[in-house]
Amino acid sequence: MLSTIFAILFYLATLVMIVGLGYKIRLYALTPAPLKIPTTPAPVTRRGVVLRMFKEVAFFESLFKSNKWTWLFGWIFHAALLLVVLRHLRYFTDPVWFWVTWIQPLGKYAGFAMLAGLIALWARRFLVERVRYISSPSDHLMLILLIGIAVSGLMMKYVVHTDIVALKAFALGLLHFDWQPLPADPVLLIHLGLVLILMFIFPVSKLLHAPGVFFSPSRNQVDNPREKRHLAPWAAALDANRSNNGGDS
Amino acid sequence: MADYEKIEINTLFEIPALKPGVMKDSSPYVAAPAHQEALGFPGELVDDWQARAIEKFGELLKRSRALRVYLDGCVKCGACTDKCHYFLGTGDPKNMPVARQDLLRKIYRRYFTFAGKYFPKLVGAEDLTKEVLDDWYSYFHQCSQCRRCSVYCPYGIDTAEISMAAREIMDHIGKGQKYCNEILGKVHKIGNNLGLPEPALRDTLEGLEEDIEEETGVAVKLPVNVKGADILLVTPSADFFAEPHVDGLIGYAKVFHQAGVSWTVSSYASEAANFAMFIGSYEQMKQVAERIRKAAIDLGVKRIIFGECGHAWRVAYSFMNTLAGPFDFLDPDYPVPQHICEFTWDLIEKGELKFDKSANDHMTLTFHDSCNVARASRMGDSPGGQFEIPRNIIRAVCNNFVDMAADTIRESTFCCGGGGGLLTDDLLEIRTKGASPRMTALEEVVEQHGVTHMAAICAICKTQFAKVMPKYGFGMDRVVSLHQLVSNAIILDGQLGSEPGTDVEPVENVAGA
Numbered sequence: 095m096l097s098t099i100f101a102i103l104f105y106l107a108t109l110v111m112i113v114g115l116g117y118k119i120r121l122y123a124l125t126p127a128p129l130k131i132p133t134t135p136a137p138v139t140r141r142g143v144v145l146r147m148f149k150e151v152a153f154f155e156s157l158f159k160s161n162k163w164t165w166l167f168g169w170i171f172h173a174a175l176l177l178v179v180l181r182h183l184r185y186f187t188d189p190v191w192f193w194v195t196w197i198q199p200l201g202k203y204a205g206f207a208m209l210a211g212l213i214a215l216w217a218r219r220f221l222v223e224r225v226r227y228i229s230s231p232s233d234h235l236m237l238i239l240l241i242g243i244a245v246s247g248l249m250m251k252y253v254v255h256t257d258i259v260a261l262k263a264f265a266l267g268l269l270h271f272d273w274q275p276l277p278a279d280p281v282l283l284i285h286l287g288l289v290l291i292l293m294f295i296f297p298v299s300k301l302l303h304a305p306g307v308f309f310s311p312s313r314n315q316v317d318n319p320r321e322k323r324h325l326a327p328w329a330a331a332l333d334a335n336r337s338n339n340g341g342d343s
Numbered sequence: 344m345a346d347y348e349k350i351e352i353n354t355l356f357e358i359p360a361l362k363p364g365v366m367k368d369s370s371p372y373v374a375a376p377a378h379q380e381a382l383g384f385p386g387e388l389v390d391d392w393q394a395r396a397i398e399k400f401g402e403l404l405k406r407s408r409a410l411r412v413y414l415d416g417c418v419k420c421g422a423c424t425d426k427c428h429y430f431l432g433t434g435d436p437k438n439m440p441v442a443r444q445d446l447l448r449k450i451y452r453r454y455f456t457f458a459g460k461y462f463p464k465l466v467g468a469e470d471l472t473k474e475v476l477d478d479w480y481s482y483f484h485q486c487s488q489c490r491r492c493s494v495y496c497p498y499g500i501d502t503a504e505i506s507m508a509a510r511e512i513m514d515h516i517g518k519g520q521k522y523c524n525e526i527l528g529k530v531h532k533i534g535n536n537l538g539l540p541e542p543a544l545r546d547t548l549e550g551l552e553e554d555i556e557e558e559t560g561v562a563v564k565l566p567v568n569v570k571g572a573d574i575l576l577v578t579p580s581a582d583f584f585a586e587p588h589v590d591g592l593i594g595y596a597k598v599f600h601q602a603g604v605s606w607t608v609s610s611y612a613s614e615a616a617n618f619a620m621f622i623g624s625y626e627q628m629k630q631v632a633e634r635i636r637k638a639a640i641d642l643g644v645k646r647i648i649f650g651e652c653g654h655a656w657r658v659a660y661s662f663m664n665t666l667a668g669p670f671d672f673l674d675p676d677y678p679v680p681q682h683i684c685e686f687t688w689d690l691i692e693k694g695e696l697k698f699d700k701s702a703n704d705h706m707t708l709t710f711h712d713s714c715n716v717a718r719a720s721r722m723g724d725s726p727g728g729q730f731e732i733p734r735n736i737i738r739a740v741c742n743n744f745v746d747m748a749a750d751t752i753r754e755s756t757f758c759c760g761g762g763g764g765l766l767t768d769d770l771l772e773i774r775t776k777g778a779s780p781r782m783t784a785l786e787e788v789v790e791q792h793g794v795t796h797m798a799a800i801c802a803i804c805k806t807q808f809a810k811v812m813p814k815y816g817f818g819m820d821r822v823v824s825l826h827q828l829v830s831n832a833i834i835l836d837g838q839l840g841s842e843p844g845t846d847v848e849p850v851e852n853v854a855g856a
Contacts, residue, residue: 118415125408128625130661131501133493134718135726135754150497160422160495168420168497218421223361225421227436228445230467232458233419298457299466303498306416311409312490312499317721319661320678323668328406332629 097264097276100286104268107293114297115305122309126326136317143316150313164218171211177204178247185265205251209244212237236300239288246285256282358425359434366435369773370481371765374519381528382627385517392516393471397454399515403508404455406625410508413500414451417441423492423500428757429485432776437482440492440502446478447509476518483509484520485773487763488621488654489714494754506763507623514622522767523618530631535580535614541567544610547583555593560839563600565592569607571643574599576608577615577635577659577680578650579802587824588805591651594826597833598687601696606648612638615655616802620662621764632658632666645674648681651824653713653801654762656682660720684800685722687829688732691739698832700742706796707743708828709788710734711781711808712756713801727753733800733825740832745792751784759799761807775811782815789817798825 137143149155154172157165181201184190216237219229250256257277267274276282295301308314325333376386389395404411423440425431430438437443445467452459452468459468469475488503513519529538539547548565555563566572576599582592599606612634619627639647647670649659659680664670670679678685690696710733722728730753737744751757760777788794799805799822808822 122408122412125405125411127408128406129665131409131504131719133490133499133501133754134721134729136721138724138726150499154497156495156499157420157422157497160426160497164420164422222421224358224424224436224439225419227361228419228421228424228439228441230419231464232466235465295458300416300418303416303418306412307498309408309412310416310499311412312493312501317726319664320680323664325665326406329625329629329665332626336633 096278096283097273100276100283100290101264101268101273103290107290111293111296118297118302119305119309122306126328127311127315128326128329130315130317130319130324131311132315132317133312134317136315138317140316143314147308147314151307164215167211167214167218169211170207171215174204174208174211177201178208185262186269188262188266202251205244205248209241209248212241212244216241232299239292243285243288243292246281246288249281250279250285254279254281359431361436362434363436366429366433366438366485366773367478367481369485369770370477371484371767372521372769373480374521374524378521378524378528379514379517379519381531382514382519382524382624384514384519384524388517392476392518395516396471396476396512397450399512400450400508401455403511404451407504407508409501409504413444413498413504414448415456416498417444417448417500420497422495422497423502426492426495427486427502428489428491428760428780429487429773429777432760432779433485433773435485437478438485440496440500443482443486444500444502444505446475446482447505450475476513479509479513480518483513484765484770485777487714487758487760487765487777489758489762490718491714491755491758494718503763507620509623510621510764511623514624519622520764522769523622523764526616526618527622527627527631530614530616530618530634534611534634536616536618537580537583539580539583539613541610544583544608544613548608551589551593551596555596558839559835561600561835561837563596563835565596566605566607568610568642569605570641572605572607573644574604574606574646574648575612575635575639575642575644576606576648576650576683577612577638577655578608578683579615579652579655580613581802581806582650583613585802585806586809587820587822587827588651588802590827590830591824592826594824594828594830594833595650595683597830597835598683598690598696598826601833601835602686602690607642607644609638609642611641615649615652615659617655617658618764620654620658625666628658628662629666632663635663636667636670639670640672646677646681647673647679648683648686650683651800651802651826653715653803655802657715657719682722682732683826684732684736687826688723688736691736697834698740698829699834700740700832702831703741703828704743706741706823706828707745707792707794708737708741708823709745709747709785709794709797710737710752710825711747711759711797711799711804711822712752713799713804714756714758714762716800717754717756730754733798736825737798737828740828745788745794747784747788751780757781757784759801759804759807760811762801762803766803766807771810774807775814778807778811778815782812782817785817786815796821796823798823798828800825 137146154169183194218225256279260277263274264276379386427440449467449469450471452466458466483506486506490503493499493501526536545567551565582588617631619631673679716729722732757780760774805822809819813819
């Protein structure tokens with residue numbers, strides 16, 4: 095019964111996440127950017143923009159310019175989260191990919207780094223007056239959610255072990271539509287339940303910053319407005335009203 | 344309004360403690376029905392303004408990816424909270440960029456997102472009420488759209504885009520700003536922001552010709568509506584008469600004269616400024632930009648050069664090709680448009696201008712990067728040319744130049760406090776307070792390096808500084824035009840007082856310089 099509920103929820107959450115994110119990404123991609131608004135100095139080539147975006151996504155370059163503490167906590171959290179997520183691939187691959195095996199030792203420490211980063215980020219929401227002012231309940235809840243995921247995960251690693259073999263069978267069963275029983279450990283259920291919530295809210299929350307950054311015109315546009323005419327479809331329609339000599343419009 | 348005859352300057356950039364609501368009542372005069380209707384907006388606040396605002400909001404979301412992504416993507420990290428000059432100057436938390444954006448974002452969430460429709464309290468979504476509209480009107484007119492916050496945002500969220508959208512919505516429900524909308528009406532009707540008609544323009548420029556000839560003995564011309572001229576100069580109308588702007592215009596004229604190029608201004612497009620950018624109206628911005636296209640075609644020029652003006656250069660450099668292009672009828676050997684600094688620096692690099700740098704020895708200069716030039720445009724071929732070229736020119740014509748603190752110049756430059764349609768007396772309080780970070784940085788180089796003057800390349804910066812600098816204990820003549828420095832130092836052929844025998848060789852007239 096429990097296994098069935100969780101299996102269905104995981105399918106549902108995956109569907110919501112994929113369809114929801116797909117819808118948002120499609121919307122971002124299809125909505126035109128009518129004007130050239132890169133924050134300058136900006137790259138003058140497409141290749142330069144790829145590099146700028148890479149530095150932004152991999153190293154949080156702008157945040158580094160802004161505030162070293164926020165950068166440090168934020169970067170540690172995101173980098174650790176990435177490692178932790180990659181580490182979890184071992185539950186979905188059989189045999190486990192070689193590089194996933196390699197990062198296992200790192201991934202263990204990453205769990206603590208992730209938690210430390212999250213706690214520091216949350217502390218800012220109380221301690222820094224300006225950040226306290228701009229925080230909504232959802233900003234706190236998002237951090238609580240992530241902290242809950244990190245703590246329950248670390249608990250299973252270091253305090254109350256769960257049946258990893260059975261868990262892996264459950265995960266692989268989901269992938270192959272061959273459902274297997276899920277170990278009924280409370281900590282595991284909490285961990286998975288929180289992850290489910292995270293997946294469900296991804297497309298309707300500020301987690302949209304992840305796909306959004308790639309569509310930010312101030313970061314992804316090439317600085318070449320004089321060389322190349324940039325024109326949105328709806329704006330091109332306005333040109334139709336212009337007489338050929340460009341004069342009396 | 345508060346009294347600030349002399350404002351004490353912090354020696355450090357202190358982040359102020361929050362003072363909620365202190366600037367709540369700082370809002371500009373509302374546009375009169377005549378000003379609104381001239382631009383096709385409702386004359387006054389319409390009865391069903393909530394519904395109309397949401398409808399317009401929905402339209403804008405479909406038109407602008409930036410708006411959509413920026414409203415969705417903020418994680419409230421706080422990186423921008425101490426970056427706005429208006430926040431630093433006032434301490435009002437709604438002047439923190441993220442909080443300013445949230446004024447619009449909470450309405451976006453309430454009406455356009457799942458979370459805000461069903462869990463408004465959780466995500467800080469709110470109904471569009473009269474109180475919210477009042478906040479919009481106050482605080483979206485306390486943003487100079489300078490983009491400093493955008494530099495520091497990990498997603499590049501640009502509050503300028505948000506405040507432009509908010510003003511566009513307010514215009515469409517009948518709550519426009521008098522200053523911007525009245526001025527746009529003048530541009531459409533007369534051709535420039537000041538409402539200066541052709542005879543007055545001719546008269547003014549003839550007067551300047553006489554002044555130059557009297558001073559130098561050289562007949563430098565400032566031509567109007569000359570068909571077949573090579574270059575159309577489009578410059579902010581303040582250059583025609585305001586101080587220190589006009590000294591910059593004299594500088595352009597001398598450079599053109601010495602380069603031997605034929606040039607003209609147009610009385611039809613006698614204004615570089617495009618205030619439509621401030622109110623976020625693409626249609627208005629296009630209409631204003633099309634005047635320049637028409638003037639260029641009617642006069643049969645080969646090139647377009649813009650004078651010293653920050654937001655005008657943003658519209659010219661970044662948007663004009665989009666709004667009024669293609670400019671395939673102009674000479675393809677030159678960028679369209681060119682900045683006057685690009686033109687002058689090119690001549691200096693080629694060694695075609697001669698200077699007596701000692702003419703500026705009575706000054707020690709620093710340079711104020713104008714926000715729109717620094718963060719929304721470029722000069723020259725490589726990124727950052729907008730910082731190097733003006734400084735190169737200053738170093739070529741002055742002996743004494745010192746930069747202000749690194750986190751207050753180049754891409755981190757502070758707005759003068761008067762940009763984005765705020766350069767009006769009814770907003771003098773926020774303008775004065777918003778200038779404080781720049782004044783603090785200036786004070787530092789004045790004390791440490793004996794800086795006497797600050798050069799600028801923006802009509803708004805110049806007017807703003809001339810107005811607010813006295814409140815910080817500086818003389819209003821401490822701000823100078825960059826081309827005023829060029830004008831002081833340039834040696835014209837046959838100029839009075841250029842000693843015979845000194846090494847002033849006649850420069851060949853190179854039409855394509």
